[in-house]
Amino acid sequence: MIVAEATKGHRHHEVVHDAYAWGMAQVTLTPEQIEHFGSTGWLLLRDLVAVPFEEVRAEVDRLASAGDDASWLDHYEMTDDGRRLARSEDFTPHSPLLRSVLCEGPLLDVASALLGEQALLYKEKINYKLAGGAGFAPHQDKPAYPYVDQVLSVMVAIDDSTEANGCLEVVHGRHQEVLLQDDRGCIAAEVVEELAWNPVEMRAGDCLFFHALTPHRSGPNTSGRDRRALFPTYNGASEGDLRDAYYAAKREVFASSDPEAGRVRLSLIGDFQGRPA
Numbered sequence: 001m002i003v004a005e006a007t008k009g010h011r012h013h014e015v016v017h018d019a020y021a022w023g024m025a026q027v028t029l030t031p032e033q034i035e036h037f038g039s040t041g042w043l044l045l046r047d048l049v050a051v052p053f054e055e056v057r058a059e060v061d062r063l064a065s066a067g068d069d070a071s072w073l074d075h076y077e078m079t080d081d082g083r084r085l086a087r088s089e090d091f092t093p094h095s096p097l098l099r100s101v102l103c104e105g106p107l108l109d110v111a112s113a114l115l116g117e118q119a120l121l122y123k124e125k126i127n128y129k130l131a132g133g134a135g136f137a138p139h140q141d142k143p144a145y146p147y148v149d150q151v152l153s154v155m156v157a158i159d160d161s162t163e164a165n166g167c168l169e170v171v172h173g174r175h176q177e178v179l180l181q182d183d184r185g186c187i188a189a190e191v192v193e194e195l196a197w198n199p200v201e202m203r204a205g206d207c208l209f210f211h212a213l214t215p216h217r218s219g220p221n222t223s224g225r226d227r228r229a230l231f232p233t234y235n236g237a238s239e240g241d242l243r244d245a246y247y248a249a250k251r252e253v254f255a256s257s258d259p260e261a262g263r264v265r266l267s268l269i270g271d272f273q274g275r276p277a
Helices: 031-042 054-065 095-101 106-115 244-254
Strands: 044-045 074-078 082-089 119-127 136-139 153-158 168-170 199-202 205-210 215-217 229-236
Touching: 031 044, 031 106, 044 119, 054 082, 054 095, 054 119, 074 244, 095 106, 095 119, 095 229, 106 119, 106 153, 106 229, 119 244, 136 199
Parallel strands: none
Antiparallel strands: 044 205, 074 082, 082 119, 119 229, 136 215, 153 205, 153 229, 168 199, 168 215
């Protein structure tokens, strides 16, 4: 695993570089980090959030507490403990702090380096995966992203992410093509069985960058502790600013069609495994 954090030196299978100095410098990836992303389809970095992390956590709490007053999209699931918030999205117009974190500074610097051009925010979401929350079936992100060819996904851990609370699992080096899909837009079961799945445990504040074709999944949260994560997605500026078009299309699709029976609909593919609230 390649990790960049706020120390210097080298450890086995790890690459470390200086942390981002808030507001003072641009993040520069090493050739080894860029090569790792190119060969595996993912890169785990630390200390990239350019505001005190407690402020980010507090803002996530504020969005989660809005309830029916939310101006953004909220989605709910049913758990053994009752109805719980599963996802918030399209919230950056209502959160200057998170808009700054996602659209300026180190996250954008790294996204631009990995895309090979200036990055623009394509979409944003918070997956809450609260205690008892459901997981996500094996899938690739790209089939859920219309209008764009090259996109980059990022997971920013708000809470520590472990195998017990449903951390992300990724497949190395299978990000060159769209894999065979089932009728839900997820990876077909016969392909899933052939892939080697690698858990990526993260501490709060860690950032996992992964190609939109990197196969990934996550299990349910059986730990009793919440596992919230912020997920911005970026596209290259050469394809244009597509965020408003994406959310307009998603709102129209969700408003004009019935959700699939027995499932919570969070995405344009059927990857979420939660029960309807």
